[in-house]
Amino acid sequence: MSMTSTLDTLGKAARHNMLIVATCRKCDRQARFLARDLASLYGHGRDPRNLPFVCSNCEMRDCKVTIMGNPYDRTPETVVWKPVKVKL
Structure with missing residues (x-):
């Protein structure tokens, strides 16, 4: 059993400093978020x-969501999006 199968909540992923990666199934655009930001x-x-x-990019709602470890030790920089609530 892999570690990601036990990380079934944002709180558990946040405790392990994980990233949540949303990948569009239509155009393959990716966005990365800190689990702690999404949990808050x-x-x-x-x-x-x-x-x-x-x-x-294409406004589709069909995104594949994966939980991944922090790649900061292997990549010089990673773009991480910060979610915010907006009143319209």
Whole structure:
């Protein structure tokens, strides 16, 4: 059993300093978020695979969500998006 199968909530992923990666199934655009940022917005008990991601490129709502470890020790820089609530 892999570690990611036990990380079923944003709170658990945040405790391990994980990234949540949303990949559009239509255009393959990726966005990376810190699990702790998403947990503060959506709640620590929320399943990251059920978050309402929308592709900023093609506006599709069909995104594959994966949980990954922090790649900072292998890559010089990683772009991480910061989620915010916006009132319209």
